[in-house]
Amino acid sequence: MKKYQEFKQVDYPNIGESVLQYWKENNIFNKSVANREGAETFTFFEGPPSANGTPGIHHVMARTLKDIFCRYKTLKGFQVKRKGGWDTHGLPVELQVEKELGITKEDIGKKITVEEYNRKCRETVMRFKDEWDDLTEKIGYWVDLDDPYITFDAKYIETLWHLLKRLYDKDLLYKGYTIQPYSPAAGTGLSSHELNQPGCYRDVKDTSITAQFKLKGEESTYILAWTTTPWTLPSNSALAIGEKLDYVKVKTFNPYTYDAQTVILAKSRLSAYFNPKAKELSLAEYKAGDKLIPYEVVGEMKGADLLGLEYEQLFPIEAISLPHPAFTVVSGDYVTTEDGTGIVHLAKAFGADDFRTLVQNNVPGVFVQDEKGNDIPVVDKQGKFLPIIGEYLAAKMKEHGITAHKDYGVNDFYVKNYTDDNEDDKEYKNTDVIISIILKNESKAFKVEKYEHSYPHCWRTDKPILYYPLESWFIKTTAYKDRMVELNKTINWKPEATGTGRFGNWLENLVDWNLSRSRFWGTPLPIWRTKDGSEEICIGSIDELKSEIKKSIEAGLMESSPINEEEIDLHRPYVDDVILVSPKGVAMYREPDLIDVWFDSGAMPYAQWHYPFENEDIFKANYPADYIAEGVDQTRGWFFTLHAIAVMLFDTVSFKNVIANGLVLDKNGNKMSKRLGNAVDPFKTLKEYGPDALRWYMLSNANPWDNLKFSLDGVAEVQRRFFGTLQNTYNFFALYANLDEFVYDKSKSIPVAQRTELDQWIISKLQSLITDVESSMDNYDATKATRAIMNFTVDQLSNWYVRLARKRFWRGDMNADKQAAYETLYECLMSLSQLMSSFAPFYSDWLYKNLTDSSENQMESIHLTDWVGVDASLINKDLEESMDLAQRISSLVHSLRKNPKIGIKVRQPLQRILIPVLSEKSKVQIQHVEDLIKSEVNIKAIEYIDDASDVLVKSVKPNLPVLGKKLGPKMRFVVAAINTWGKEQISEIERNGKIYVDVDGESLELLLEEVLISSQDIPGWSVATDQELTVALDVTLTEELKQEGIARDLVNRIQNLRKDMGLEVQDKIHIQIAKHDDLVNASFENFGSYIKTETQALSLETLETVSDAIALDMDEFELSVKVLKAN
């Protein structure tokens, strides 16, 4: 019975499936958590995905990255609870439902009730859960899928309400407004997502005005500002300049009224406003009506010089006059001179930049008061001017005799075409045009023209949108900005720059968090208000809601509770039907907004455990997280909301270590998309390559925080090179271990110190590998860890250890040396299975089982084992250096042998190599591995050349890093001098430890350690060198060497014959050979026993002739040979 299973070929996908099955049947994941009960916790937070779409290959990346550190920490002895989660709210779900039902947002409440709509959302959002779970399992992402948190769950929402109330109680929740895209035609705000719908941005021709703002206290001097939205001009309350930009003062005439005037604009915009042909014209000779308007630059200044200048309000309407510092010049960092005048007109209500700039400068905006005393803009929500402006414009039309396609009443001044008036009417004039004409007539317009630009439109009504102030609820994150910045510095970000740069800068420029969303499917804002806004209540729990409902029913405001007590649902429409009663006995209605879904996910550390209503102990043991990982696109999303809530409410970080991973692109570096057809199907890839190679490829190919150019060829390469090599190594072990009936038994194993140097070396290398993997993983660097494991497996273990030790496994019967080889290889494979288990969880477990099937005290799975750390006593750096020399020397000899001038194949033994040694130490180091080198490159002896021999030629070069610090600019002279040195100077510095060099008449002392001495040549020999190492090869072929070469050739040919005959490794043979020339005959005579041993021949006969012989091609000649299988 075979102790170690052997495999002809390996079906990696099948390993994945069968190991997965085994895990399920034996509950391995649960055990891996349960086994660590009572141990220190390592906390991981799952950033919830949304299951309303199918998972892609990038999710394999993200989920693998999450998985590996949890597995690693489990091995290290921590208990790692990982609760899965689902993100279920938000616009994408709503849009998908609307698409499927063929409805729009307007239809909600009309064609379909909110109740039905939300039920549909609830169904849709988990549609692909099964597919997600399937992928999660198949890639080996261990996370609790049976009891995940779900953001639409009433308990989950209850925690959110609790958190919101805590914010409310700290005065961090307030109602304000912000400038948002708004569709007057649809009467709703638009999300940036809606704005990014194809076709939203359209090229339109709008009337643009360069308006003239008259400076106070100066005669006819104007600042020019350009706008594509003239209707915002009545709301102007400041002008912005760029402080570093250059501006000019120009004397000229108004092109419409021909009045003499002085204007100010950016210097680089001169040519856009003035015809160069007019430059030579004299101002004095100008006559009103002349087409070419002369101009003269009369002053120049920086933007900073303009700051604080005051000007007259453009539309002097009493009701909208403002106190100082309105109508002054302020600084705006976004001002450019790409178009316009380099001066930007600011209207607080109609631009986000405008709003921000004016708030920063404490400049009031143009607003009027409604009946409640609230500020409202002069444009109403239907998109038309309030009568207060309408009256003014209507009066001005009359005054200037302006006629249009219709009679404009005070309520007709829509700022965009929301009326469906016929724009093709010859007399058609919109509000922008009317404003332009008024300004032209009043000498307040410098230039009016049609301007084509891209402007966003409402995707539902096709009408242009407005940027408009909308009411919103905010979290006052700015109040905690400094603390957030401070605590962020304690977070270990991978990569670091995302933490300091992208996230750090974001925190530095923090604005208050706009929580409000005007939608249907999401967490409702738990705030109820009286109609006049004077009283309000924030509800923080279901119990509180119930008791407030009770009060309200008692007060007679509701007949019964709209909330189903049996099955509590806190969504709309039920909460909207709840009317509460204020302390003064007034009815309170819920603020209709839903909250930003990012609050949902940012609250998961608390809500996943229904804290503080339940599970306080679990929460406390698992907060904050030790580790999280998500895409870098989440920086201002999940990473921020986690951080913000934690800092504001708990004064702590939410996570201590975080990896922000990059994107998965296609192999050409393009974004993957289903539409373009370059998306990689994860299920198909898994089926073809299995989970381990896929995971390994993704981790090892590039750092996770860089974008990954995903290529199936890369996966195949990992599979072949790494897994294939490892599998070959295992198979090699299994084949011979089974033949020798070797079974690993630690208690009987030979102490490492008694094994060969090769064994000691690979064990030492293995310890170094463990150190590397540990430190990489402790530093959240999986790429380094996987690369180190690969290098060890392929280069050290397989291509050096196994290759050199091969014969020990198959020659002769079981003995101590053989046992040591088995044990060494076995120990390496066992260690590898644990080291790689985090990254390749399936294959490693399978390997572990194959290695331990016949062992008595095996664990059920590698994932249930304890981490076997480094045994420092087994590290032998000296030996590692020796072996490194052996590898390099062998490589040099190989390169010499295949040099065209020499051309002697490895099978032909050679007498000796010569190695110059500069110190006794390096000589001893090489001597340690002499036998290995000799057998590897097939030479009989190594001879050393040291100072005592006169054939050694040394060379010297400067030790630049050392000398540079000492000499600085004198370096190159000294370097030049050193490069001319010969034997004499070298021996002088070696003898005295120093030497003097003349530079420019100055004598400089150079020390021995400031130069590097190496041997580079042996006169009369072919040498090969690699850095300080030099090897010479003796190519003399003696008779005996030739005979041995022939013998080896024969062995080689007979081994081929054996294989062709289909013989098993242990089969014995008889050999008959026909005699050839003297050299060949002598070879068989002298090396007969060697040939017999190697080929497992019982006899070797040399005969005059051999019947039924095969002609063996020996390159230079042929031999008649017959091989018979022994009985």
Add this chain to the structure above:
RNA sequence: GGGCCUGUAGCUCAGGUGGUUAGAGCGCUACACUGAUAAUGUAGAGGUCCGUGGUUCGAGUCCACGCAGGCCCA
């Protein structure tokens, strides 16, 4: 427009604190090995280190300005 990331061989990527001749794997070419064999080894060819300036005795590495691609935000 702003912030951040990336740019090194045909491809995928390494290249502490600046140091003489910039590395690995894949691919390619040649050779070798043939009891790990649908494997493997060795060697070779292949580079304006995105560009331009600067700092320095010396720059792939540090600084500035650009270019190209990407992400996020306006």
